[in-house]
Amino acid sequence: MGFEAHISEGLSYLERARSGPVLVCLHGIGSNGGSFAPLEDKLPADWRVIAWHAPGYLTSQPLAQDWPEAADYAAALEAFLDRLGLDKVMLLGHSLGCLMAASFVRRASERVQGMVLACCALGHGVEAGTELSDASKARIADLEEMGPDAFAAARAPRLVFAPEANPEVARFVTDGMAQVSMPGYGQAARMLASGRLLEDLAHCAVPASVIYGVEDVVTPPLSSHKAHAAIPAAYRREMVAIQGAGHAAYQQCPNEFAAAVVRCLTPEGGSS
DSSP: OOOEEEEETEEEEEEEOOOOOOOEEEEEOOOOGGGGGTTTSSSOOOOOEEOOOOOOSSSSSSOSSSSHHHHHHHHHHHHHHHHHTTTEEEEEEEEEHHHHHHHHHHHHGEEEEEEESSSSOOOOOOOOOSSHHHHHHEEEEEEEEHOOOOOOHHGGGSSSSSGGGOHHHHHHHHHHHOOTTTTTHHHHHHHHOOOHHHHHHHOOOOOOEEETTTTOOOOOHHHHHHHHHSOOOEEEEEEEEETTSSSSSSHHHHHHHHHHHHHSGGGGGTTT
16 A cells, blocks of 8 residues: 555544554654655554654755754654654664654653664764854755755765666665755754664664664764664664665665664664
């Protein structure tokens, strides 16, 4: 049946309606909920899968704050789940989405059955409202100066391992990145600058696992190893490496990635 598009009080999302456990997918900074389409038919048939377009992405309204923090996206996620009547969900965060997921768990752990973080963005740890990190400055400046199409053409291939050998994946990732816009992208870049994933994970109180692409040059494997180590031992679960995958691991290797998600979030994987 595939994903169907919906909107809830200014926040748009995709959903595969089912009657089983609910998986909420949180995309990265240069993406949107549509990036999870390659996983849609590879996850368990009874899972209800929801992929939001984060505030400020596609038709989702941006947050009110010019420099939001991860906690502000977590608050938006909680309000979104409230509107959908979802008391307990599983979370899958990718890259920037890891910061949102970990902050949500810190805020409302009782609402999360299990969490999977993929290709972890650690955040740059600067104080909100002060000087932006150089990396975040460059992201914003490049988008404003180049426009979304050229911006995506320049940046997106780095997300794919051996893009010249995987042109369809590279095109899919590039097309998704070309849909970013201001002010949402600028807000997300500022959140990334002030993000502190390891600090939030130190407060994690739900079973949590990490997946990473072995060939990731955007958030290298070391970042994901650091994230996994930051999870308290009582809640630390799987650490799964996806061979032949870059940063866009779930687009490049969807079969292996989906299998890893299931392994992490089912009783056999120790996270349910």
